[in-house]
Amino acid sequence: MAALFISMSEANYIGRFAPSPSGPLHIGSLVAAVASYLDARSNNGRWLMRMEDLDPPRETRKAADQILTALEECNLHWDGEVLYQSQRYGAYQEAIDTLKKQELVFACDCTRQQIQEAGGVYSGTCRHRHLAAGETALRCKVATGLITFRDRIQGVQSQHLDKEVGDFVIKRKDGLYAYQLAVVVDDAFQDITHVVRGIDLMNSTPRQIYLQRLLGLNEPAYVHIPVIVNDQGQKLSKQHMASPIDTGSKEKISYLLFSSMDYLGLAPEPALIMESPGDILAWGIAHWSVDNLLNQSELHEKIQQ
């Protein structure tokens, strides 16, 4: 009978990890996975998995499977089925149709170079051109006014979408749905209440909040954690030569989990590295606190050592 009773915190918290499968898991994405996992589990929450495989030629099922295998090897077990964005095009189109009804969508054939030359903020050039949709991108009109949210680590964040971003792409010229749209539709579909992700995505959050409001969706709480960068200050990624994590033995996995918590700033006791992956994660759940996390420059310093 006890299983019928779900505590409020369990019912309330739903987190997620949403990697883009453009290559195998590297230490940068493992740190993000560990952070969102620990935040969810320390709140007795659910932790869902989503593959952001919107770009099939670049993102393969093989890479997605490699990521999932590596997470399982690291004892990072998710709840429920994996959601694949490549299976969700119908839902994204529905969201675009909803925005179209609000007369917020227009076709645009401006090139990235034209926008860069005009200062990087899209000035609404095609708003009134009434181009036929076809070999064009679709943009969502932004409104004036400030979008503000409170990040649990970074504090209050604000952005004027019209002055700092401009009307933004929701469907690309090549027919692929844009990340900004898909992430909003899927966070709502998975009932996500808490988003924990890298600070490199914080600039996107106001656009996502704006779309949530237009589509009548709930707004999750956001935490943006520092990301591991290379010597050139670039976020680790397949493009920037991040090597896959080595999950070849229990000791290696313990080392990876220990290092992830160390990078995050949880200051694990050195002896913890000798423990099993499950015990290290249990320690992390017990000691998780966003107040103790390193900021971006502290993390950068730590990696330089």
Ligand SMILES: [Zn+2]
């Ligand atoms: Zn345009």
